[in-house]
Amino acid sequence: MKTIPHRLYLTEEQMPKQWFNLRSAMPQQPDPLIHPGTLQPLGVDDLAPIFCTELARQELDGSTPYVDIPSEVLEVYKMYRPSPLIRAYALEKALGTPAKIYYKFEGNNTSGSHKLNSAVAQAYYAKQQGLSGVTTETGAGQWGTALSEACSYFGLTCDVYMVKCSYEQKPFRKAVMGVFDAAVTPSPSNTTQAGRKILAENPDTTGSLGCAISEAVEAAVQSGGTKRYVLGSVLNQVLLHQSIIGLESKLAMEELGEYPDVVVGCAGGGSNLGGLIAPFMADKLTGKKDVRIVAVEPASCPSFTRGKYAYDFCDTGKVTPLARMYTLGSGFIPSANHAGGLRYHGMSPILSKLYHDGHMEAVSYKQTQVFEAAILFAKRETILPAPESAHAIKGAIDEALKCKETGEAKTILFGLTGTGYFDMTAYESYLSGRMSDYVPTDADLQKGFDSLPNIPQNQGI
Numbered sequence: 001m002k003t004i005p006h007r008l009y010l011t012e013e014q015m016p017k018q019w020f021n022l023r024s025a026m027p028q029q030p031d032p033l034i035h036p037g038t039l040q041p042l043g044v045d046d047l048a049p050i051f052c053t054e055l056a057r058q059e060l061d062g063s064t065p066y067v068d069i070p071s072e073v074l075e076v077y078k079m080y081r082p083s084p085l086i087r088a089y090a091l092e093k094a095l096g097t098p099a100k101i102y103y104k105f106e107g108n109n110t111s112g113s114h115k116l117n118s119a120v121a122q123a124y125y126a127k128q129q130g131l132s133g134v135t136t137e138t139g140a141g142q143w144g145t146a147l148s149e150a151c152s153y154f155g156l157t158c159d160v161y162m163v164k165c166s167y168e169q170k171p172f173r174k175a176v177m178g179v180f181d182a183a184v185t186p187s188p189s190n191t192t193q194a195g196r197k198i199l200a201e202n203p204d205t206t207g208s209l210g211c212a213i214s215e216a217v218e219a220a221v222q223s224g225g226t227k228r229y230v231l232g233s234v235l236n237q238v239l240l241h242q243s244i245i246g247l248e249s250k251l252a253m254e255e256l257g258e259y260p261d262v263v264v265g266c267a268g269g270g271s272n273l274g275g276l277i278a279p280f281m282a283d284k285l286t287g288k289k290d291v292r293i294v295a296v297e298p299a300s301c302p303s304f305t306r307g308k309y310a311y312d313f314c315d316t317g318k319v320t321p322l323a324r325m326y327t328l329g330s331g332f333i334p335s336a337n338h339a340g341g342l343r344y345h346g347m348s349p350i351l352s353k354l355y356h357d358g359h360m361e362a363v364s365y366k367q368t369q370v371f372e373a374a375i376l377f378a379k380r381e382t383i384l385p386a387p388e389s390a391h392a393i394k395g396a397i398d399e400a401l402k403c404k405e406t407g408e409a410k411t412i413l414f415g416l417t418g419t420g421y422f423d424m425t426a427y428e429s430y431l432s433g434r435m436s437d438y439v440p441t442d443a444d445l446q447k448g449f450d451s452l453p454n455i456p457q458n459q460g461i
């Protein structure tokens, strides 16, 4: 019998040279981004004042199956990719499950998460376009860290609007971004019109990704054309870049003679999950394989499991185009969950469409359940996971425990998106028993739904 190693590293030559566009395999395309005023689908020219032109093209291209990864981007990828596929032997043993658990570990780069995969691509296209810099938001700080590194590498400025509660709770994240010369502003701030408006309405707000996006978009649009806004999740272009995770995973599993029965990933805006599942979902949609796909989200911010499939703004200040997605309403401000990267009101339009059409499932967990899983994983597998990633761990553990009940030896693949070394306040809060589980009531959620745009496309939702 073939011995399956603990860690499988593909060689540099095996690293994919193209990204895969999952939309090209979808029988039904996600609904288009529309202009909030005209309600008409947006073209590249409409998006060009906000996004880099090549990224705007990628955003709107639903048909090209494979996109060449520029050689300059590949050069950076080679510094930290291919990332390992790891068999969780010790976790399997601790659970007493017949299931085989694999995880794709994206935390082995200096940014500590999968976010670098898209940051490098986006910074590269900005540089190619001759821009001086980019603006962005960051929640937990991982995206801001990754983008700062990528911008520093390509010689661009990087203005990061960081959700205020993370800015205050994670000074070291801010310091890392400082090492890479990023300018970090706590959001909401007084530096933008959107920030001032949010502060006037809610002076004590600890911020949200939605608020920070409004500020970053405004800063780019006000730059006189020298900067563009970049986003680390949600968008089609980001899922395209993140497909490298799934492509490598599939190749590595093939080397082992394996194929997953279930793929599990955490879902904030959907970028790691969309990237991880891309080739597997394509196999499922084209009838080649039958694989279950499970999204895991926090019970405190349950976009898939309790949200509505509607057209909504991607930000709180309502300055972005409208996307059709599972959303809690752009006015929904999630409670201060420790998995900051999952505190977003919306979800990738691609994943939203797939979920709506019944091609994938979603579950939610309370944060204490997630930290319990994180600590079991850390003790068995010796990696301290990011709280966001721990949602996927919890989902995978529950799948493995189901196998223990049924006696099935299923193959489970999950995405371990990052490490949690900057999240020690959260771990401390769990270990001291101070961590609480806040789950919004239906009335809380209704306040968010009341903020959905009142447009014909949203009638009857």
Ligand SMILES: Cc1ncc(COP(=O)(O)O)c(C=O)c1O
Residues within 6 Å of the ligand: 113, 114, 115, 139, 140, 141, 142, 143, 232, 233, 234, 266, 267, 268, 269, 270, 271, 272, 273, 340, 341, 342, 386, 388, 389, 417, 418, 419
């Ligand atoms: C480590 C990690 N995992 C997951 C996420 C969730 O984002 P996404 O759903 O776009 O993968 C984040 C977001 O910041 C993150 O930092």
